[in-house]
Amino acid sequence: MVIYMKKKALIAMSGGVDSSVAAYLIKEQGFDATGITLKLFDNEDIGEKKEKTCCSLDDIDDARSVCYKLGIPYYVYNFKDSFRENVISRFISAYENGTTPNPCIDCNRYIKFEKLMQRADELEFDYVVTGHYAVIEYDENSKRFLLKKSADISKDQSYVLYSLTQKQLSRTLFPLGNMKKEQTRKIAENLGLINAAKRDSQDICFVPDGDYAKFIEQYTGKIYPHGNFVDENGRVLGEHKGIIRYTVGQRKGLGLALPHPMYVKKKDLEKNEVILCDNESLFSKELYASDINLISCEKIDKPMKIKARVRYNQSEQPATVEQLDENTLHIVFDEPQRAISYGQAVVLYDGEYVVGGGTICKSPK
Numbered sequence: 001m002v003i004y005m006k007k008k009a010l011i012a013m014s015g016g017v018d019s020s021v022a023a024y025l026i027k028e029q030g031f032d033a034t035g036i037t038l039k040l041f042d043n044e045d046i047g048e049k050k051e052k053t054c055c056s057l058d059d060i061d062d063a064r065s066v067c068y069k070l071g072i073p074y075y076v077y078n079f080k081d082s083f084r085e086n087v088i089s090r091f092i093s094a095y096e097n098g099t100t101p102n103p104c105i106d107c108n109r110y111i112k113f114e115k116l117m118q119r120a121d122e123l124e125f126d127y128v129v130t131g132h133y134a135v136i137e138y139d140e141n142s143k144r145f146l147l148k149k150s151a152d153i154s155k156d157q158s159y160v161l162y163s164l165t166q167k168q169l170s171r172t173l174f175p176l177g178n179m180k181k182e183q184t185r186k187i188a189e190n191l192g193l194i195n196a197a198k199r200d201s202q203d204i205c206f207v208p209d210g211d212y213a214k215f216i217e218q219y220t221g222k223i224y225p226h227g228n229f230v231d232e233n234g235r236v237l238g239e240h241k242g243i244i245r246y247t248v249g250q251r252k253g254l255g256l257a258l259p260h261p262m263y264v265k266k267k268d269l270e271k272n273e274v275i276l277c278d279n280e281s282l283f284s285k286e287l288y289a290s291d292i293n294l295i296s297c298e299k300i301d302k303p304m305k306i307k308a309r310v311r312y313n314q315s316e317q318p319a320t321v322e323q324l325d326e327n328t329l330h331i332v333f334d335e336p337q338r339a340i341s342y343g344q345a346v347v348l349y350d351g352e353y354v355v356g357g358g359t360i361c362k363s364p365k
Contacts, residue, residue: 006032009173010125012112013037013066013074015059017195018131018176020066021184024191025175026129027070034125035067035074038111040083041206062195069193077119079111086110088206092216095244098267099343102160102312103204109163117168127173134158135177136169139296145169147295147354152180159312162347162357163293213245227272229256232265232281240274243267249282249339263339283336289329289346289358296355299323306348306355308333310340316349329358 009031013019027033037060060076067074087106094101112130120128133150134157145166150156164172176184188196207215217223224242231237238256240246246254250264254276265277287310294300300323307316308331318334331346340360347357 006030007127008032008125009034009127009129010116010120010123011035011072011129012116012131013063014131014201015062015195015198016131016201017188017193017198018133018184018200020063020131020193020195021187022129022131022175023066023072024070024187024193026173027072029175031127033070033072033129035063035070035072037063037074037076038079038083038116039076040107040111041080041088062198065194069191079115082115083107083111088219091204091212092220094343095212095216098243098269100247100341101343102345103206104312105160105163105345108160113164113168113172117171120171127171129173129175131176132157132161132174133176133179133181134161134174136172136174142297144296144298148177149349149352149354150176151178155181158354159309159345159347159357162295162345162354164295165293166295169295213242216244225272227274229254229276230273231262232275232277237262237276243269243272243274246274248341279338282339284340285336286330286332287340287346287360288324288362288364289331290327290361292323292327292329292356292358294356296350296353299326300329300355304355306350308349309347310337310360311344319348321348321355324364328364330364 009026011019011023011026011033013023013035015037023033023035064074087103087110090106091101091103113128117128133152133155135148135150137146137148139146147158147161147164147169149158185196203210204212224244226239226241227243229237229240237258246264246267248264248266251261261279262276263279263282265275265281267274300321303320303322306319306321308319308321309316317337320332322330324330342360342362344360345357346360348355
């Protein structure tokens with residue numbers, strides 16, 4: 001008699017409704033499922049005493065409750081050191097160096113789909129499962145795994161998943177990719193899951209109040225010196241309260257009485273100055289991206305018409321991309337784009353599929 005072993009799936013569970021329903025669907029598909037929560041930090045680490053972040057005891061309790069109801073094992077893994085090194089430290093370094101970080105992309109890249117995949121290997125799991133809204137397909141012609149937008153465009157998370165490698169895509173399952181959010185909640189309600197009506201997390205998990213400058217000062221113990229706001233001609237307009245407090249395109253919160261609206265254009269670290277400009281000066285047609293990852297192809301051999309997003313909540317914009325070397329892209333938009341920010345991700349699309357992406361940088365080198 002031949003005994004067939006079930007495929008084993010390790011499900012990353014945040015305590016929210018999406019990962020909980022993902023766990024249910026994976027079990028229903030016949031996988032040997034195990035739920036885990038990644039302990040990324042203690043609330044005291046981020047200056048938060050109340051248990052109200054996504055790594056709180058309440059969330060762990062919710063995830064454990066769901067796994068108990070589904071009849072699957074549940075564990076909590078300590079990833080605090082990796083999270084501190086690969087997400088929090090990168091976040092702080094970006095602001096200190098005048099760029100704008102994207103910690104959710106770093107968390108996906110360095111924690112969920114690197115460290116967690118390593119743990120899955122160690123424990124001999126076949127797949128890692130998350131509650132992301134995106135679709136993975138295999139293309140027989142190119143022999144590559146592809147990343148596609150979610151069926152629910154309003155919840156699509158393909159932008160923050162562009163760094164997935166071919167190996168990671170081959171070992172990852174997104175059970176919610178072809179579903180609408182309303183369907184997810186309906187399944188949770190029908191199952192009587194404790195988190196069926198739980199609100200989605202909106203903030204950066206380790207900055208629950210949204211005041212990232214306060215978090216950086218508390219975390220590092222540093223005082224970031226005041227300096228000058230200047231216009232594009234170097235004329236002093238007032239005093240800023242520390243260069244980490246400002247991002248490209250920002251208008252509110254400058255604390256200046258100006259005759260007309262002005263916006264942050266860039267930051268001069270050497271002079272400790274924040275340069276302001278009129279809205280028109282925020283627009284540019286091209287950018288360079290480094291630290292790139294390509295999904296739909298191994299290399300972009302010639303200039304390619306695509307659509308690109310330079311921030312999570314932006315719609316794709318027509319552009320042409322050229323690969324300059326193994327780690328650099330040059331992108332020229334058909335129309336000028338507003339407030340392109342160094343440090344943010346640019347993600348390229350060919351229809352519904354992700355071509356790849358990279359980190360927006362100042363120059364080709």
